[in-house]
Amino acid sequence: MGNTKKIQEMLMNSIFDVFEKMFFVFLEPCDEEMKYDMSASIEFAGSFKGNIRAYLSTGIANSMVENMLGLEAAEITDKTREDCAKESLNMIAGSFVHKLDAGTVFDLSIPTYKKESGRFGPESPGNINLLFDSDGLYLGISMKLEENKK
Amino acid sequence: MSFNVLIVDDSSAMRAVIKKVIGLSGFKMDSCLEAENGRQAMDLLSDQWVDVIISDINMPEVNGLEFLELLRENETLKEIPVIMITTEASEQRMQGAFDRGAKGFIKKPFLPEEIKRVLYKVIGVGSDGQYEEDTRDADELDF
Numbered sequence: 096m097g098n099t100k101k102i103q104e105m106l107m108n109s110i111f112d113v114f115e116k117m118f119f120v121f122l123e124p125c126d127e128e129m130k131y132d133m134s135a136s137i138e139f140a141g142s143f144k145g146n147i148r149a150y151l152s153t154g155i156a157n158s159m160v161e162n163m164l165g166l167e168a169a170e171i172t173d174k175t176r177e178d179c180a181k182e183s184l185n186m187i188a189g190s191f192v193h194k195l196d197a198g199t200v201f202d203l204s205i206p207t208y209k210k211e212s213g214r215f216g217p218e219s220p221g222n223i224n225l226l227f228d229s230d231g232l233y234l235g236i237s238m239k240l241e242e243n244k245k
Numbered sequence: 246m247s248f249n250v251l252i253v254d255d256s257s258a259m260r261a262v263i264k265k266v267i268g269l270s271g272f273k274m275d276s277c278l279e280a281e282n283g284r285q286a287m288d289l290l291s292d293q294w295v296d297v298i299i300s301d302i303n304m305p306e307v308n309g310l311e312f313l314e315l316l317r318e319n320e321t322l323k324e325i326p327v328i329m330i331t332t333e334a335s336e337q338r339m340q341g342a343f344d345r346g347a348k349g350f351i352k353k354p355f356l357p358e359e360i361k362r363v364l365y366k367v368i369g370v371g372s373d374g375q376y377e378e379d380t381r382d383a384d385e386l387d388f
Contacts, residue, residue, distance in 0.1 A: 116354040117262075164261050178258035185256070185303065186353045189332020200337045203303050205255070 102195070103223050106147075106238055109190035110225070113183055114234075119162040120155065122227035122234060128216040129226055129233035132156070135180040135208045137188045141201030144243040147191070149184050150215040150235035156180060158232055173210065181206035187236070247273035248368065249293075253286045253300040253312065254279075254330070259353075263299055263330070263360065270361035283312025290322055297368050299351075299360075302331040302342070313345035326367045330355070 107124070114120045131150035138146045151159075156176040160166055163179055184206045192201040215235035217224050227234040250267060252260045260279050267274055278295060280286035284307040286300070298316075302309035309329055316322045328349035329342045339350050349363040 113354045116356060160258075164258055165265070175258065178256050182256045182258050186332045189334070189353065193334060197335055198337075200335050200341075201333055203333055205303065205305050 099223065102240065103225070105194040106187075106191050106223060106236070107225060109187050109194060110227070110234075110236060112190055113186040114159075114229075117163055117186065118159040118179070118183065120158055120229050120232075122229050125226050125228040125233075126217055127226065127228075128214055129235055130212065131215050131233070131235060132212050133176065133180060133208065133210050135177075135184045135206050137181075137184045137206040138204040139188050139192050139201050140243055141192060142196045142199040142243055143192075143240055145238060145240035147184060147188050147236065147238045149180060149187075150213075150237070151176075151180055152233040155229060155232035155234050158229070159183065177208045177210075181208050191238075247275035248296040249276045249278070250274055251278045251280065251286060251289065251295040251298045253281075253283065253298065253304070253309070255281050255301065255304045257281075259301070259330075266357045266360045267364065269357060270364065272361070272364055283307030283309065283315060286312060287315055290325075295325060297364070298325055298327045299330055299364075300327055302329055302338070303333070310341060310345060313342065313347060317346050328363055328367055330360075 111122060114122055130152065132153045133156060134148055134150050136146060136148040156179065157171050159179040160171045160175045164175060188203050217226055219237060221239065223238045225236045252263050254260045264277050278289055278293060280289055282304040300309045300312055313327060323346065326348040327346065328351060329347045330351040330353060332353045334352040349367045351359055351363050
C-alpha cells in the first residue's frame with residue numbers, strides 16, 4: 096500500500112494523543128523486540144478496513160491504570176488492566192480512522208482482550224508494527240489496513 | 246440545587262474517569278448512576294430519574310444510537326438531555342446522534358475541560374438555581 100509512512104505517522108500521532116491525554120504516559124518510539132504480558136485487539140470498517148492490536152507489558156498496563164484511575168499499585172487488578180487496555184485501543188482506533196478519512200463513518204468492533212505472553216518485534220509482513228518505550232515500560236502496536244472494496 | 250447523572254459506557258475505567266472529572270469540575274452532582282449499555286440504562290431509568298445522561302456510542306447489546314432511539318420513544322425520558330461520548334467522531338456520526346436527540350458531543354480522548362464545557366453547555370448550575378458557567382480554568386482542576 097502506498098503512503099505507508101504517512102499512515103504510520105497518523106497511527107503514531109493517535110497513539111501519542113491517547114496515551115498523553117488519557118493515561119499521562121509519554122512514549123518514545125524504539126526498535127527493540129519487547130516481551131508482552133497481554134494483548135488487546137479491535138477491528139474497524141469504513142472506506143478502509145483492518146484491525147489494530149496492542150501488546151502491553153504488565154508495567155505499562157499498571158502505569159496506565161494508576162494514572163487514569165488514580166489507583167495505588169495494590170488496588171490494580173486484571174480487570175482494571177483489561178479495561179484500560181481495551182479503552183486505549185478503542186480511542187486509538189477512533190482517532191486513527193478519523194485522521195484516515197474524516198468524511199466516512201467507520202464501525203468499530205468491541206475490543207477484545209487476552210492475557211497472554213510472548214515477544215513482539217518490529218518486523219511483520221503486511222502489517223505496520225510500532226514499538227514504544229516509556230522509562231523501561233513497553234508497548235507494541237500492530238495494524239493491518241486495506242481498502243474496503245465492498 | 247444538585248443534579249443526578251447517568252453514565253453509560255461498557256468500560257468501567259471510562260465510567261470512573263468521567264465520574265471523577267465531573268466531580269472535579271465543580272458540577273453539583275447529587276447522585277451518579279452507571280450502566281454498561283443502553284439496555285441496562287433503560288432498566289435503571291424505569292424507576293430512577295436523572296437530569297443528564299452521558300453515553301458512549303460503541304457498546305454491546307444496545308449501543309448509544311439505539312439507546313437514543315429508545316429514549317426518544319418514551320414520552321417522559323425523551324426530555325432528559327443526552328451527551329454522547331465517543332472515539333469515532335465523524336461529522337456523519339455526530340449528525341446521526343443529534344438527529345436522534347443528542348444535545349452534546351465529546352470526543353475521546355478528551356481533556357477534563359471538554360467534559361466540563363459540554364456539560365455546562367447542556368445543563369449549567371448555579372447556587373441560585375440559574376444556569377451559569379463555572380469560571381475556573383482547566384488548570385485549576387486537579388485531574
